[in-house]
Amino acid sequence: MRLLEVLAKHDVHATFFLIGRYVSQRPEIAREIVQAGHIVGNHTLTHPLLTLKSEAEIRRQLLACRAALHDAVGDHSNLFRPPFGGRRPAVLRIARELGLEPVMWNVTGYDWKAPSAEVIEKKVARQIRGGDVILLHDGGHKNLGADRSQTVIATDHLIARYKEEAYEFVTIPEMMSKPAVSSQPSAVR
Numbered sequence: 001m002r003l004l005e006v007l008a009k010h011d012v013h014a015t016f017f018l019i020g021r022y023v024s025q026r027p028e029i030a031r032e033i034v035q036a037g038h039i040v041g042n043h044t045l046t047h048p049l050l051t052l053k054s055e056a057e058i059r060r061q062l063l064a065c066r067a068a069l070h071d072a073v074g075d076h077s078n079l080f081r082p083p084f085g086g087r088r089p090a091v092l093r094i095a096r097e098l099g100l101e102p103v104m105w106n107v108t109g110y111d112w113k114a115p116s117a118e119v120i121e122k123k124v125a126r127q128i129r130g131g132d133v134i135l136l137h138d139g140g141h142k143n144l145g146a147d148r149s150q151t152v153i154a155t156d157h158l159i160a161r162y163k164e165e166a167y168e169f170v171t172i173p174e175m176m177s178k179p180a181v182s183s184q185p186s187a188v189r
């Protein structure tokens with residue numbers, strides 16, 4: 001089953017941080033994500049570790065990803081997730097100068113190495129407290145077409161399990177617009 005089908009089955013919307021060069025290569029995927037009601041955000045053009053890049057290159061990475069997203073889906077969120085979580089004051093300042101809102105996460109499935117669905121589920125479940133931003137991956141940064149079947153299975157199980165416990169899954173913009181006392185996890189990809 002595909003990730004979008006799993007999310008639709010559970011009526012859950014997620015936030016997808018997309019790499020610009022892959023959006024340019026497969027714009028129909030970005031459009032399908034948006035048409036399904038999910039949020040897309042900026043994950044740079046080529047996924048470099050921005051802490052090692054010049055200010056000009058940081059700016060170029062963010063603007064080029066924004067342009068790729070704009071070409072594919074038009075207007076979209078102003079959310080930005082730094083590759084590898086790499087940030088320093090200059091990265092955050094430039095992002096904000098460009099009108100981007102940096103987003104981090106606090107729960108991770110360590111799924112970039114594609115462990116089994118069971119391992120991903122256990123790692124996430126160990127960290128969930130409520131009000132979490134969960135990081136999972138539906139692709140890879142080195143090339144298109146990474147096998148994320150285990151993440152898709154884990155996502156299906158985690159949503160079912162936590163919905164049963166009366167958790168709600170929301171997008172990052174929904175989460176940011178709710179009062180700080182809310183205790184709902186949010187799915188990030």
Ligand SMILES: [Zn+2]
Pocket residue numbers: 043047082083084141
């Ligand atoms: Zn990434």
